[in-house]
Amino acid sequence: MVSLQEIIRCRRSIRRYRPDPVPLEIIHALLEAAVWSPSAHNRQPWRFAVVTSPAMKQALAVAMGARLRQDLQADGMPEAVIEADAARSYERISSAPALVALCLTMADMDVYPDERRSRNEYLMAVQSVAMAGQNLLLAAHDAGLGACWLCAPLFVPDVVRAALALPDDWQPQALITLGYPAETREKTRRAVEEMVVWR
Numbered sequence: 001m002v003s004l005q006e007i008i009r010c011r012r013s014i015r016r017y018r019p020d021p022v023p024l025e026i027i028h029a030l031l032e033a034a035v036w037s038p039s040a041h042n043r044q045p046w047r048f049a050v051v052t053s054p055a056m057k058q059a060l061a062v063a064m065g066a067r068l069r070q071d072l073q074a075d076g077m078p079e080a081v082i083e084a085d086a087a088r089s090y091e092r093i094s095s096a097p098a099l100v101a102l103c104l105t106m107a108d109m110d111v112y113p114d115e116r117r118s119r120n121e122y123l124m125a126v127q128s129v130a131m132a133g134q135n136l137l138l139a140a141h142d143a144g145l146g147a148c149w150l151c152a153p154l155f156v157p158d159v160v161r162a163a164l165a166l167p168d169d170w171q172p173q174a175l176i177t178l179g180y181p182a183e184t185r186e187k188t189r190r191a192v193e194e195m196v197v198w199r
Contacts, residue, residue, distance in 0.1 A: 014146025017179025033139035096177035146181035
């Protein structure tokens with residue numbers, strides 16, 4: 001039996017997948033793992049939009065790519081760079097057998113009259129959703145799937161919400177691509193000693 005430590009150390013961000021569909025029961029199991037993560041006040045502010053329809057994946061990829069082009073053009077980037085970035089984004093989103101848009105809602109979080117506590121409450125929700133995403137990534141690896149966390153929805157939440165017809169209070173945080181791996185990847189980590197102080 002593979003230990004949790006091995007799963008954590010062996011997980012990779014996989015960006016290329018075989019075309020085989022991911023069975024819905026496996027995706028459901030990944031979501032079950034996600035919702036058992038810790039959350040602030042146990043409010044469970046995560047929401048998930050699962051996308052397996054090729055037409056919906058393509059529509060999302062096109063919409064996100066259009067906004068990416070606009071942003072890069074406004075930055076004054078060369079056209080070749082813009083097209084390369086947009087093409088890479090389109091390929092990653094449209095070619096994945098399944099997508100999970102990871103969103104947060106503040107609907108059940110505490111409400112404060114001041115900016116300081118309101119901002120911290122929001123950050124607590126963000127952290128909670130991120131932990132759910134990590135559970136999903138680890139469960140995907142354990143199930144023999146590849147997955148990759150894409151942060152792009154943070155830059156275009158309105159585009160993602162519109163393309164996927166999400167409720168108004170769902171705030172897209174990430175897009176997780178899922179599929180059976182068509183590549184292998186290696187990774188390294190800096191030594192723990194470089195990043196820890198003991199007091």
